[in-house]
Amino acid sequence: MKALPGRKQNRRNRAILEHCIAVDIAEVRTEEGRLYLFVAIDRTSKFAHAELHAQSNRTVAVAFLRSLIKVVPYRIHTILTDNGVQFCYLPRYRNGSTARYITHMFDLCCREHGIEHRTPKVNHPWTNGQVERMNRTIKEATVKRYHYSSHDELKTHLQTFLMAYNFARRLKTLKGLTPYQYVCKI
Numbered sequence: 001m002k003a004l005p006g007r008k009q010n011r012r013n014r015a016i017l018e019h020c021i022a023v024d025i026a027e028v029r030t031e032e033g034r035l036y037l038f039v040a041i042d043r044t045s046k047f048a049h050a051e052l053h054a055q056s057n058r059t060v061a062v063a064f065l066r067s068l069i070k071v072v073p074y075r076i077h078t079i080l081t082d083n084g085v086q087f088c089y090l091p092r093y094r095n096g097s098t099a100r101y102i103t104h105m106f107d108l109c110c111r112e113h114g115i116e117h118r119t120p121k122v123n124h125p126w127t128n129g130q131v132e133r134m135n136r137t138i139k140e141a142t143v144k145r146y147h148y149s150s151h152d153e154l155k156t157h158l159q160t161f162l163m164a165y166n167f168a169r170r171l172k173t174l175k176g177l178t179p180y181q182y183v184c185k186i
Helices: 011-017 058-071 105-112 125-141 151-167 179-185
Strands: 020-030 033-042 048-053 078-080 116-118
Touching (some): 033 151, 048 058, 048 151, 058 105, 105 116
Parallel strands (some): 020 078, 078 116
Antiparallel strands (some): 020 033
16 A cells, blocks of 8 residues: 555554454444444544444354445455454453364454454453444434434434445544545545
């Protein structure tokens, strides 16, 4: 990839040029019950993707990753997730004697697509702060502002919000560009 205007390409800002996506899960409620909101945001372009699922387990996390790979218009280099069981084994099981013989489903999917999977240190939630802030933004725009009688209403409104965010909302951190315009510019 080429260097950003006004910046030399070196080891420090190479991470800026490669697309690192942060992924997290949040819980939302409607009148019908609870849903799990899987959210991914590119740390450079702020391009966001979210899906609602009835369960929060390893197979759903892998399905979310596969749909994210299809939706994102570029090659993903790194994925940053929290230490949840949906994304990796618990830290106490990662370094045991059998750790080299087993691999988590999410890691297998990442390896299959050539994606580096990173997790923050335990008890360091601020490492994944950008996606946590996106969770809050989505919740404020949907479930905290409106009452939904069905899951379908929430899913429809969530997709409308994401389309407006990615294609119409101009962000100050991107110098007035929308996330989609920034991706096209790179």
